[in-house]
Amino acid sequence: MKRRDFLQLAGMGAGALMLPTYLFGKSVPLDAPHSVLDARASKQLADVALNTARSQGASYADVRIGRYLNQYLFTREDRVQNTVNTESFGVGIRVIVNGTWGFAATDQVTPDGIKKAAEQAAAIAKANAKLQTEPVKLVPVQSYGEQEWRTPIERNAFDVPVAEKVDLLLSSNAAAMQEGANFINNSLFLVNEQKYFASTEGSYINQDIHRIWPTFTVTARDTASGKFKQRASLSAPMGMGWEYMSGRQQDKIQGPAGLIFYGNTYDQKEDAVSAARQAKEMLTAKSVKPGKYDLVLDPDHLGLTIHESVGHPLELDRVLGYEANYAGTSFATLDKWKTKNFNYGSKIVNLFADKTQDHSLGKVGWDDEGVKTKRWDLVKDGVLVNYQAIRDQAHIINENESHGCCYADSWSSVQFQRMPNVSLAPGTEKYSMQDMIKDVQDGIFIIGRGSYSIDQQRYNFQFGGTLFYEIKNGQVTEMLNDVAYQSNTQEFWNSCAKICDESDYRLFGSFFDGKGQPSQVSAVSHGSSTTRFNGVNVINTARNI
Template identity: 70%
Template sequence: MQRRDFLALTGLTVGGLMVPSYFGKAIAAEQLQSTLDIAFKKRLADAALAAAKQAGASYCDVRIGRYLRQFVITREDKVQNVVNTESTGAGIRVIANGAWGFAATNTLTAEGVAAAARQAAAIATANSKTQTAPVQLAKAPGFGEVSWKTPIRKNAMEVPIKEKVDLLLGVNAAAINAGADFVNSMMFVVNEQKYFASTDGSYIDQDVHRIWVPMTVTAIDKASGKFRTRDGLSSPVGMGYEYLDGDASQKYTTPNGVINYGLSYDMKEDAIASAKQARAKLTAPSVKPGKYDLVLDPSHTWLTIHENVGHPLELDRVLGYEANYAGTSFATLDKRKEAFQYGSGLVNLFADKVQTGSLGAVGYDDEGVKTKRWDLVKEGKLVDYQTIRDQAHILGKDESDGCCYADSWSSVQFQRMANVSLAPGKTKLSVADMIKDVENGIYIIGDGSFSIDQQRYNAQFGGQLFYEIKNGKITQQLEDVAYQIRTPEFWNACTAICDESDYRLGGSFFDGKGQPGQVSAVSHGSSTARFNGMNVINTARSLG
């Protein structure tokens, strides 16, 4: 689990095990299986749309959301917490006098949502007095009454808590029996029931499901007090409880026997491997700094893609709208005009809101735009950004890319990162064959700590497992590895990408952005890729 993810969940495990307000109110587990009647939601939406138009709005959209979450948190043979939360209400966004206005309410009556719509229109009117140019909203067709649902086989909300607890405690026991001294395992289940209506004529009902099962295993050398950890190699996914069925066809075994996973996860198997690999870290030699060719597993590369492709190609960052939260972007508009060489000719990076199993997969975004896949970097050249309805005209586009999102009914929707991924290589290539040509390299599996500058240009990335490659063979496990990069140099150093048979997703439940801050869930896919001549540093700390 990334540090930022841990911090987002700190309130679940300290301070008397309080529930952070972001997650909503605590409810009984049985309530996680209920829904709001769709006819009821349509009546509320129509009341808000009518009130907004009567108040002078030229455009209005209404989002009625019911956000359900369950957290099961364990350590060794103890259950630390089980929390079920619900947050339900309506958010109304309008354009009046050419300006945006937004208001939200948890009073789900016709008069309650109508009052919020009138408030949104009043806010828009007030905003228009200082706005220098009217909002230009790209067209979006009215879809009428449509629906979309994450294609799950088993709703995780319907699985008894006891079954989830038994799974996690069994995972912990397996890790301890395999040599771990400590182990934390968790299960996070999300169901977003989202209803969208607009004056464009859309009434869109969506049922979105996600699941994540992170764990951290720790091994201690009791003689020295030295310890090492290994996080699980699972990915958060847009799936149901079937993700935990351990389907063998979804396993990916590295040339040196490390197992990681695609759209199915054997958590107990990974816990046992984590314990053994964490203990092996205790005696692994520290890396010698220098230039290495890096072979990066998809369980690692997703985070690099997230930070130095996904974020810098968000158009609002490019335009400077996000300067106060994690910076802007080096990939300015002039670079698109000049077909900037973002990477080598092998590098094809794309944005995607439809990929099955991904965290960001939905049928329609939060302003009623049908989702799609589109190119960002094609054969190494920068060709596009991620854009929503009121930004599309800046790039000369007629339509939004469909990547608008709000993390709650009470939050205004805005431009968020789509699933951004590295396309697999077009030529058949296995990991073993890729490694055969590496004379002096390091094979990195799993994501670790990272840092990146405000323009997403200079960065440093760690990982979970590191293996030396000498003369085409994996030799020994290493420790204390991190590599330093400049984004364009890194992607231009890409010399090989494995084919689609190696393609896998990674991702984050807690991608932060905005003021006030919001989080979104997003996936990033890739096959194993090679990057030549990267600068590797030693991260070991001296106790002297």
């Protein structure tokens, strides 16, 4: 790492510590004009890679030409801490020679540079083939010819003047401070992935993908005692443009106790004001009494539980043990799936994977193997029915096509199986958040993400949250502190008793979901409506330190 890059990273603040490595592309001016990959020129370069791979004995080859734009803004109270604007541009080439994978990448995006990378990929495959015991088996994929797909956006966030973005962050900070916050860190992450994919099977696919994530943390302090409390933003990373920041009234959901929840757009200033008030309220809120409670979980909270207890354990490579050395394995082993009656959750639990969900982080037209994306069931009526698989895995679970969930976080990274959007289907009957709370006699309403812990098999876990409210006799009464719940994946999903209808359905997301060695990140969303889980064990985190 260059000294300049190190100093740049060090100045970004705590929220920047998990940024992907491809952040360190070439720095470009903040006001650089926004452009996209030229499909015609990309096709000519792709053909160089494919033809070279064939000449080196490849039975299959694909090439990804990628241009990755990243813009990150960091503020604190009344000042800008840092601005980052980078571009990374290069080519990744993957081949099968002698039944074995080979991969190479280059930032020399020229015919000669691409030819050399293709030759290197083939040489690596030939070397690997000496140790390969079983040839790679790819399920078929359709040839799509020349195709284009773009994230449907109303306003490109990269075209919005930086001054306008900074004004929004700083005005939100000021509003929180005026409401009594002592500190606020406020950040904005923008990503544009421009990817051109081509393969020897005849697909030439150009995609332009946009993602946005505004996030802050508000801190309130009691000067007398020295205690402090924090409230994170209730935003969700989204596959959208600048329109996500418009905070349209029709996208807001009014909850109990004056709570406001956000759907397809987000009002940052309003959320910052609420955060300041709630952080102050936390300072005097009572500590929870441990015991069994009915939990009402907001989608912004439940999304993380879905991610950890459903998304990860149903990744087929994890099930097969490929991640054992790094991130663990899975309790949801193939023998359980083969019984066709493994009880993952209650009968109302329907969990599905979907790379086509509107506004989701994982929405694309085709994955990084040129497979058209789709929706499929993972858990149907509480029973485990499928996993997440790509072209060289699908035959293991008797599938005749890939699920379209292959992804690489950079042109320089090899693509592999990544989590698609994994979501809980909403209830089928009309049922609102208010209806749900009325039906709870002794419970806790949990909102937003907090600390969590889950074991290597994604089975035993503990989850916290951002905000906690006591529910007594069908009414939200007062705020609580020090709440976390403990369960295991099967027990938890079998305690699922009620799910609100589609009108309450919202997305949670993660910009930087890590996996693999060398580690890669991906962006993924998880949707749900407000959901109730009965009789879950709640602990007091202050007493369990």
